[in-house]
Amino acid sequence: MARFLAAQFADKAEVALAAPLQEARGISRQAATALLGRMVKNGLLVPGTGQRPKTYFLGILKDVSKEFLLDGLEEHVVWAEYLKPVLTDLLTPEALNVWEYGVTEMINNAIDHSQGTKLKVQLYANVAFTSCYIGDDGEGIFRRITRLCNLPDERQAILELAKGKLTTDPTHHSGEGIFFSSRAFDTYRILSNGLTFDHVHDEPDFLLEHGRGESYGTTVFLRHGNACTRTLREVFDQFAEPDEYTFSKTIVPVRLARMGAESLVSRSQAQRLLARIDKFKTVILDFEGVETVGQAFADEIFRVFQAGHPDVELHHQKANDQILWMIKRAIAHGAQR
Structure with missing residues (x-):
């Protein structure tokens, strides 16, 4: 049922x-x-x-709302004492594993990175779905990434999160928690300072803007089907090369390289899209939602970058005829040199 x-x-x-x-x-x-x-x-x-x-x-079957001080908080304690007992009888084992992974990763991010003082966790479960809000009163994830990574705009922080392997503390973190959590849950959403990073399973990533200002803090929204049988292993394997166990493959939503209503025409925009993708062996550029690209944009990616990074496999998907023509033209120019 x-x-x-x-x-x-x-x-x-x-x-x-x-x-x-x-x-x-x-x-x-x-x-x-x-x-x-x-x-x-x-x-x-x-x-x-x-x-x-x-x-x-x-009908709401389970309802949990709890506030914590971040100082000295341990993410596994929040999960084991307050959330797991509520969810065990409602979820499949696979869904329970997804919740444990996602909740502990998000709370750990707040503990280690938010620079806040308080954390609020709200969980609601019905017979079909479980939803959870995890919010802190810190600097704000997009603002923090922009500051520490010297990015020109907080919207670019969302693009970098969508690629994966992004962390402001590489000594202690791999940069995988947000990426894999966003792919494991049916719905994953980060809200901070008027910006929203939104990912729905098997759909493209979205950047939403809604009244940006000087608000602080970060809220993560998680939603997952109670009967879902998708496993964490399946999610991890989707982004690993065959017979490997490393995070070596990513799908980059090209639409997130746009800032506002701008068109993707320049080399600088392409370089924005290409930042850090040399950390992966295989990169799939997803052109869903992009109607057109300029010659310089395509040339920078498929000729200039590829020539300088022959060990990175560049692929593309969901490109329309105009974009395919630009891609083929750039590759052909590269072959002539």
Whole structure:
């Protein structure tokens, strides 16, 4: 039933369930109505506003809200004492492992990097999904990365996070926690200083802007299906070369190289996109959401960079005909030299 409800409520808060339940279970309308009534009685569903057809919301089964002082906090203690006991009976073993990995990584980031004093964790679980907010009162992740990595704009910090292997403390951190957490959860979102890095499973990364100002702190939002069977090993293997165990492959969303409404036409924009990708053996440039690129932009990537980094395998995906023409032209010019 958890998978059925997860599918029905995937992108809606209030849903009519009788007809889909009849079809999924092969049962009569009366039987479906009776089953829905039992789920309401057990707290799995809450009656909605619709009557013909009758609609429902998912009922909240678990609700945790806890504040901590960051000084002396240990991430595994938060997980083991406050969150794991609440989730164990609701989740598949695979989903529980994803939650343990993601929650401990995000709390550790707040402890080691935020320079804040307090942490708030809020978790809500229904029969289909579990959601969690983890927020600190520190400097703000995008502002901190921009400052310590000498980036020109906080929006570029989001591009660097999307690539992976980004850390402001390489002695103690690998730069993998945020990257793999964002790929492991169904929905992963970072909000800080009016910017949002948004990743939904099997969809491209997004940068959202909403009223930037002088706000501080970072909030991470995690959402995952309780019945999900996707394993952490599958996520890690997706970004490793065959028979290797290292993080050697990445997918870079080209759209995040744009600052605001600008077009991707210049060599400096290409260099912004290419920063640090020489840390990977295989790089896939994802052009989804990009309508056009300029000659200089394509030439800098597929001729100049590739000539200087022959050990990096550059690939591209989801490029339209105009972009493919620019890529082929740059590669052809490189072959002539």
